[in-house]
Amino acid sequence: MQINSLPISFASDNHAGIHPDIMQALQAANSGYALAYGKDVITKEARTICKELFGECEVFFVLTGTAANTLALSTMLQPYQAVIAPETAHINTFECGATEKFVGSKILTVPSSDGKITIDQIKHHLRTVGSIHHAKPRVVSITQATEYGTVYTPQELKEICNFAHEQNLLVHMDGNRLYNAAAYLGVSLKALTRDVGVDVLSLGGAKNGLMCGEAVIFFDPGLAAYFENRQQQAMQLCSKMRFVAVQLGTLLSNNLWLRNAQHANNMAQMLADGLAKIPAIKITQKVQANAVFVTMPAHLIKPLQQKFHFYMWNEQKSEVRLMTSWATNEKDVQEFLHEASK
Amino acid sequence: MQINSLPISFASDNHAGIHPDIMQALQAANSGYALAYGKDVITKEARTICKELFGECEVFFVLTGTAANTLALSTMLQPYQAVIAPETAHINTFECGATEKFVGSKILTVPSSDGKITIDQIKHHLRTVGSIHHAKPRVVSITQATEYGTVYTPQELKEICNFAHEQNLLVHMDGNRLYNAAAYLGVSLKALTRDVGVDVLSLGGAKNGLMCGEAVIFFDPGLAAYFENRQQQAMQLCSKMRFVAVQLGTLLSNNLWLRNAQHANNMAQMLADGLAKIPAIKITQKVQANAVFVTMPAHLIKPLQQKFHFYMWNEQKSEVRLMTSWATNEKDVQEFLHEASK
């Protein structure tokens, strides 16, 4: 088949390919027969690697980020219960109603300008907690790093989790870009999840160098009961699971996750630093993970889009989103800055 | 990560790895940036390849066989409608209720000793078609090759499809092992689907040499409307879709699908021929695709399972299922026969 690639892309960390170490691991795993559906030794080993990084937990591998979020929530919610999330949350915007359809639950949103939620905003939705007419708040879902490239501090996370638990709420973390948050903060993955009180984590993969593969990690093992049956019913129990597990196992070994995320963050920082010097451009969100949001005049955007792929985020504000990844080249960043400053 | 493989497996065509040509295609596709979620050129090309083989159709790539079946049915059924299928159908047994959960529809089953359904059996469920109390039959689902390794002839398929359409029913084909059926019959994939009147096809991948990747193919394009939104809501819209599409595109190019399926069928035939000569063993289903069902005495099974991996199918009858795949070695078959005849 013909392979015809895009120009340089700052549009999405999903536009990058597979990291060479992951590709090599796929090849190494392709030897002989293996039990299907996750009963194989590679899956077992990948789980062990997860437990070394995250502490005691239950781990399952699924195929998409939407699946990781939706399946995680399906274990935490009865249909008549609700999840509280910022309106910017991936579960509320980009998942085409997967939570509503598969879990049957309502998402109670709060406005957010930076992708984060506050305790006061959570409280707003607790007014109706005793009502028999209202979907009953049961989970708070937070995204780390957020969809705007911002990062909660461990202290912020701890406060949210503590508050949630006091209110008999569980905490779900959408950790699609957890790696980038940990790299930014210089802490371990465990320090942002288990240690602060997260109950269930959706851990990303594709955005940090995998072909496909995400994990659902339970720090509350009671919620994990019969998860594989849920997976099968959710069409997410991959038959040749070894090839999914080996990707996550490799990403989480030898700090590959950190090197990839650190590189993406560095590229975003370099991009932001350069853009900050261009008077017509204004950075609109803190650059903490691997995203740079900027407003720039339309006359700048058009020619840039001839050479680079990236998306308009907010047409009205002329705001664009620039994403970096493990695959972003310093040279490409410099070229982008050079073009942008023309 | 440590790679520790199984002994020789006749347990499932999912125990085999990735065919070398597919692995090579994955590597070739891993170059530069690509649009995500199926907007890339590789996905486009894989669709073109499908259309060359199947005739005019709409094609979408999903991640598991259960997803291909469930999503196909979700386009054909309203929740208050039902699908008629043999009780042996994968959708009824091995998918943990995915159709019931995601589509909301009932599966109306008929008994089947060989995995096939007859027109008379379909008629049985049409008694209630006018009732407002009963789930309204709307789809017939047939598996080709069946879960028992048997194969419908094109004539049988044509009669079922004609009857279904006369009754205002649509026809879904679970074509997880369609390749093996086509290889057995010596006909094209189109001759078993579009040409006989199938409306929507779930086309397999993993069982014929892929890492992961299946297709949903619509011969009735009206049913395909907004399928990608369905996919996203169903957690089945892979971000780095190029790596799924390239696998299917490669499988369907240069007759790889046929070579793999023919080999698997040949190995099953060789196994069956050998087993037929062993007096204590009785073949219980026609060997047409890549499965061999046999009853054998318990004292034979135990020692065989020391050396080979395979599953008990029916404990009471002492019936086992032996599956072959693109990866099965002639030498392994001979060794199995040698051990079985001891």
Next chain:
Amino acid sequence: MQINSLPISFASDNHAGIHPDIMQALQAANSGYALAYGKDVITKEARTICKELFGECEVFFVLTGTAANTLALSTMLQPYQAVIAPETAHINTFECGATEKFVGSKILTVPSSDGKITIDQIKHHLRTVGSIHHAKPRVVSITQATEYGTVYTPQELKEICNFAHEQNLLVHMDGNRLYNAAAYLGVSLKALTRDVGVDVLSLGGAKNGLMCGEAVIFFDPGLAAYFENRQQQAMQLCSKMRFVAVQLGTLLSNNLWLRNAQHANNMAQMLADGLAKIPAIKITQKVQANAVFVTMPAHLIKPLQQKFHFYMWNEQKSEVRLMTSWATNEKDVQEFLHEASK
């Protein structure tokens, strides 16, 4: 509005109107204001009456029999779990897939010629209990009296419940015609439910003289948590609940339930006794509750249907179903017998 009633009906116990005592109770309840959604004193009192009859339990009132069954099951099942039931069960036939749609669960059926299920049949579906691919059996649902007018003895019920509990299964009883079973057996409602080990009961109303109103009764109070939220989400939380509750409270007071059911049973018995004497007619099910199933030649059916309303049950066998109710007149039965013996 014009009121134009049917001829005498033996077609369904739903064809009868509202018992005069129930109508009187509706009028009595129609005084002044009352809290909505079941917070009123009438609902409270109706619950107390239930508890007096059934022993300690949690009670909720819903609007249809399908709702009582579906909501009961929704508290007992996760979507990836399954309910085992005879194929004749109302939940499997006449509810248009409500369990599949609302609970998301699969119904695993067994053949039944008399509407009953046996322990051996339940066992058949426990083969797959450890599989991650199969919907996991979690509930056994039994109908008492069955859809065929037959009745389980307390001993049979006790054995099924004991077996189920040993296997970590819960027991649901569809008690749409529980009254008729209790009247036939000469035992209390409690003796057929709480005392034998039923976990959740759907208790009928409309078929025994109500306008509308059924109850879901939990002997395992843990399953009842947040039931009103479920009800609201299931569109079953009636605003003017007092008028539903007063009907059930009245039916369960002063043995009205028993008098109505006993009368219906007596009428069925009288009908059966008379029909048994007609050579061309053959009774096909034991007449225990308020149904009489008979085969009769077509030439007898046609003229009878001129004067009486009743349904063909099985066209092929020329089998009809005759139902009696609290409203059936002895005179009408005699007239039916007279016509049938012509």
Next chain:
Amino acid sequence: MQINSLPISFASDNHAGIHPDIMQALQAANSGYALAYGKDVITKEARTICKELFGECEVFFVLTGTAANTLALSTMLQPYQAVIAPETAHINTFECGATEKFVGSKILTVPSSDGKITIDQIKHHLRTVGSIHHAKPRVVSITQATEYGTVYTPQELKEICNFAHEQNLLVHMDGNRLYNAAAYLGVSLKALTRDVGVDVLSLGGAKNGLMCGEAVIFFDPGLAAYFENRQQQAMQLCSKMRFVAVQLGTLLSNNLWLRNAQHANNMAQMLADGLAKIPAIKITQKVQANAVFVTMPAHLIKPLQQKFHFYMWNEQKSEVRLMTSWATNEKDVQEFLHEASK
């Protein structure tokens, strides 16, 4: 059973009982046998009465307002589509996620201070209409009269419907209190629904004097296909339907709907006029239908709640909601005003 009623209630139009004419109709309908599930002559006649008032349409009777809304939406939406509604809409707040659970669809909300939605607000959610990641807007749902007692003019409705249809959106009207809106505007029910372009109407009943019973009315008959199967699957196909239909048929005959609604509106107006004269009290919404929203100091609320039943609407603002109904007495209004002005 003991009947123990509330003090005078301004808490909800659901706290009133059954209007005497409706009770009389129930009794009249309770004569002889009738076909079940809506096949009877009373249901047929009630449909005819609806068509006389609303013009050509398809009509079905259900049991709760939540059911009327949810079932209406289930005919208009595929699960991957969304309904746009004000955040104040009953479907978004008081129905415990019924739309999300039963339809599987997302509700896209806009802020609203008076319960109404504007065309600009609808436009806001059309940004993502071409996205494969976002739930696809397909329906606009408007409540008439709104949950705040405000009323859209026919011109406003026409503009919304025209805009929606231009954008390939359908319009659902939650007409739980449509009667009050029509009474306020002095127009027919048809003038607010069919004539302005509404596609599907949920028409109330209980809040305007019925025991229970609501209608789903299709002006687009294509959407009504197999609605009874949907109803059965949704647990909303009442067996003794005649008693539901006769209530709606009676309400819609002889202008009973109008007399009841006009009375409720008049009582609300009287209440508002009186409260407007009390300096400490501020009316917070236009009083157009049968609701009065006012802020009043806490020291006024407490003693009033000793004598009258009503709900705090917004604790922070010290805002209460006062509802009137067909049953509200002028004397009770005067007494309330007298107490409030102490």
